Amino acid sequence: MEVLRATNLTKIYGSTIAVNKVSMTINEGDIYGFVGENGAGKTTFIRLIAGLAAKNSGEFTLFEGENHAIGALVETPSLYLYLNAMDNLMAQGKLLGITDKEKHKELLRLVKLEYLIDSKKKAKSFSLGMKQRLGIAMCLLANPKFLLLDEPMNGLDPEGVVLMRGLIKSLSEQGITFLISSHMLGELSKVATRYGFIHEGKLIKEITREELEQSQKGLLNVKVLDENVEKLKMILTKNNIKFDDEDGIKIYDQSIENIVELLTKNGITLRVITEETSNIEDYYLDLIGGFHE
Amino acid sequence: MNRLLKLDFYRLRKDLTTLIGVLVCFGLLLLTVGIQGFGYFMLKSTGLEDSGLAIMFLPRSTYIQNFQIANNSGLVVLIITLIFTARDFSQNTMRLKIINGFKKRDIYFSSLITTLVYGIPIIFAFSFISFVAGLLFFGYVVPFDKNEFLKLLATSALLILYLVLFLSIINAISMRFQKVGPAIGITIAVVLGENLVSTLISLIPTLGQNLPEWPLKFLNLLPTYALTTLVGFSFDGWDLLIMLGGFVGLTVLVNLLGIKAFEKKDIN
Numbered sequence: 001m002e003v004l005r006a007t008n009l010t011k012i013y014g015s016t017i018a019v020n021k022v023s024m025t026i027n028e029g030d031i032y033g034f035v036g037e038n039g040a041g042k043t044t045f046i047r048l049i050a051g052l053a054a055k056n057s058g059e060f061t062l063f064e065g066e067n068h069a070i071g072a073l074v075e076t077p078s079l080y081l082y083l084n085a086m087d088n089l090m091a092q093g094k095l096l097g098i099t100d101k102e103k104h105k106e107l108l109r110l111v112k113l114e115y116l117i118d119s120k121k122k123a124k125s126f127s128l129g130m131k132q133r134l135g136i137a138m139c140l141l142a143n144p145k146f147l148l149l150d151e152p153m154n155g156l157d158p159e160g161v162v163l164m165r166g167l168i169k170s171l172s173e174q175g176i177t178f179l180i181s182s183h184m185l186g187e188l189s190k191v192a193t194r195y196g197f198i199h200e201g202k203l204i205k206e207i208t209r210e211e212l213e214q215s216q217k218g219l220l221n222v223k224v225l226d227e228n229v230e231k232l233k234m235i236l237t238k239n240n241i242k243f244d245d246e247d248g249i250k251i252y253d254q255s256i257e258n259i260v261e262l263l264t265k266n267g268i269t270l271r272v273i274t275e276e277t278s279n280i281e282d283y284y285l286d287l288i289g290g291f292h293e
Numbered sequence: 294m295n296r297l298l299k300l301d302f303y304r305l306r307k308d309l310t311t312l313i314g315v316l317v318c319f320g321l322l323l324l325t326v327g328i329q330g331f332g333y334f335m336l337k338s339t340g341l342e343d344s345g346l347a348i349m350f351l352p353r354s355t356y357i358q359n360f361q362i363a364n365n366s367g368l369v370v371l372i373i374t375l376i377f378t379a380r381d382f383s384q385n386t387m388r389l390k391i392i393n394g395f396k397k398r399d400i401y402f403s404s405l406i407t408t409l410v411y412g413i414p415i416i417f418a419f420s421f422i423s424f425v426a427g428l429l430f431f432g433y434v435v436p437f438d439k440n441e442f443l444k445l446l447a448t449s450a451l452l453i454l455y456l457v458l459f460l461s462i463i464n465a466i467s468m469r470f471q472k473v474g475p476a477i478g479i480t481i482a483v484v485l486g487e488n489l490v491s492t493l494i495s496l497i498p499t500l501g502q503n504l505p506e507w508p509l510k511f512l513n514l515l516p517t518y519a520l521t522t523l524v525g526f527s528f529d530g531w532d533l534l535i536m537l538g539g540f541v542g543l544t545v546l547v548n549l550l551g552i553k554a555f556e557k558k559d560i561n
Binding site: 070071077080082087091092094097142 | 303386389394
C-alpha cells in the first residue's frame with residue numbers, strides 16, 4: 001500500500017519556493033530518510049503533509065485515500081508544558097476519545113518513560129529527549145500508521161539517540177511507516193530503508209538502502225610488493241579497470257573478489273586489500289556538488 | 294467538536310493561569326466592595342447618606358460599568374483568555390488538533406465557547422456581587438418598579454451580548470496572530486481604540502444639541518457608546534433594538550473574519 005503519494009507538491013513563502021514540485025511515494029513499512037541541508041524544504045514538506053501548512057499547488061494522497069491516523073513531530077514536540085506526562089496523555093486522550101489510563105501508562109512504558117507514570121513533574125522541566133519521547137507517545141495514542149518525524153535526534157544526548165533509534169526500529173517492526181528528516185545522516189542511515197535527497201526545495205534523488213550501499217562500494221586500496229607495482233598498473237590498464245596511483249593504488253568499481261582473482265592469476269603477491277566505503281554524507285555532498293556556503 | 298470541547302475544558306481546568314485569573318478577580322471584587330463600603334461609611338459618618346450623594350454609588354450603574362471589558366474583571370479576563378488561547382500555539386499543541394484531523398472551523402468555535410464559558414461567568418459574578426453589595430449599603434437609591442426591573446433584565450441580556458462580542462474579538466485576534474505578545478498588544482489597541490472612538494462620539498449629542506434625536510440612536514451600534522447609554526438608563530425600545538443589532542451584527546462579522554483569517558493562516 002502507498003502510504004504517501006505526493007505529486008508536484010509546491011509551497012511558496014513570499015518570493016521563496018520552499019518546496020518545489022516535489023513528487024514522492026512512500027510505501028507501507030518504509031523508513032524514509034529525508035535528507036537535505038538547512039532550509040532545503042524538509043520541514044516545510046512535512047508541515048504540508050501534516051496539514052499544518054497549505055500547499056500552493058500539487059497534490060498528495062495518504063493511504064490511497066483510505067482514512068487512517070497519522071502522527072507528526074515537527075521541530076519541537078507538541079506538549080502542554082504546564083501538565084505532567086500522564087496529564088499530557090490525558091489531554092491528547094480527550095481529543096481522541098481514549099481516556100483509559102492503562103493505555104496511557106502502556107505508552108509511557110513503550111517510550112521508556114515509565115518512571116513518569118506517578119510523577120508530578122511538569123513537561124516544561126523535562127529534558128529534550130524526554131519531551132521527544134513523550135511527544136511520540138502522544139502521537140502513538142492515535143494509533144497512527146504513518147509517523148512524520150522532523151529532526152527527532154536533534155539535541156539528544158547519546159543515550160537519547162540510542163533510545164530514539166531503538167524506538168523507531170521497534171515501531172517499524174510493529175508496522176508503522178516513517179518519514180524522518182535528519183541532519184544526523186550517520187544516525188539516519190542506521191534506520192532508514194529508503195532515502196529522498198532534497199536540495200533548494202527540489203527532490204533531487206530517491207534511493208533505497210540497498211542501492212545506496214551498492215553505490216558506496218568499489219573503492220579498493222591495494223598494496224602489493226614494491227617490485228609488483230608497475231606490473232599491477234599494467235594489468236589494470238590492460239583490463240580497463242579504473243584506478244589511480246596518487247596515494248597508493250586505488251581501484252574503482254570492482255569487488256575484492258575480482259581483484260584478488262586477477263592478481264592471483266597474474267602472479268602478483270597481495271599484501272593488503274581494503275574496501276574504502278563512502279558514507280551517506282559523501283553521497284549527499286556528491287549529489288549537491290560539494291559544500292555550499 | 295465534542296472532543297475539542299472536552300480537551301479545551303480540560304486545559305482550562307488544569308491551567309494555573311486561569312485559576313490565577315479567578316483569584317485576581319476575587320481580589321478586585323473585595324477592593325470594589327471595600328470602596329463601596331468606604332463610600333457608604335463616609336456618607337454616614339458625615340450625615341450625608343440621605344443627601345442624594347448616594348447617587349454616586351448607584352448600584353445599577355456600578356453593575357453595568359463592571360461589565361466593561363477594559364475595567365476590573367473584564368481586563369483580567371481579557372489578558373487571561375488571550376494567554377490561554379495563544380498558548381495553544383506557542384506550545385505547539387494546536388498542531389495536535391490539526392494533525393488529528395479536526396477542522397479549523399471547529400477548533401475556532403471550541404476555543405470561542407471555552408473563552409465564553411470562562412469569561413462571562415467571572416465578569417457577571419463580579420458585577421452582580423458588587424451590585425448586591427451596593428444594594429446592601431445604599432439600597433436601590435432610585436425607585437424600583439416593574440418597569441425598572443424589566444429594563445434591568447434587558448440591560449443584563451445586552452451586557453452578556455456585549456461580552457460575547459468582545460470575547461469573540463479576543464479569540465479572533467489570538468487565532469490570527471498565534472502569539473501571546475502580538476495578540477495582547479493588538480487586542481488592547483482594538484479595545485482602547487473602540488473606547489476612545491465611542492467616548493469622542495458620545496460628545497456629539499452634547500455638542501450638537503439641535504440635532505434630531507433619531508440619527509443619534511444609531512450611535513448605539515458602537516459597543517462602548519451603547520454601554521454608556523445603558524449606564525444612563527434612559528433608553529427606549531428602539532435603542533435596545535439598535536444595540537441588539539449592533540452587538541449581534543458585529544459578533545457575527547468578527548467571527549466570520551476570525552474564521553477566515555484562521556483558515557487562511559498556516560499553523561506555526
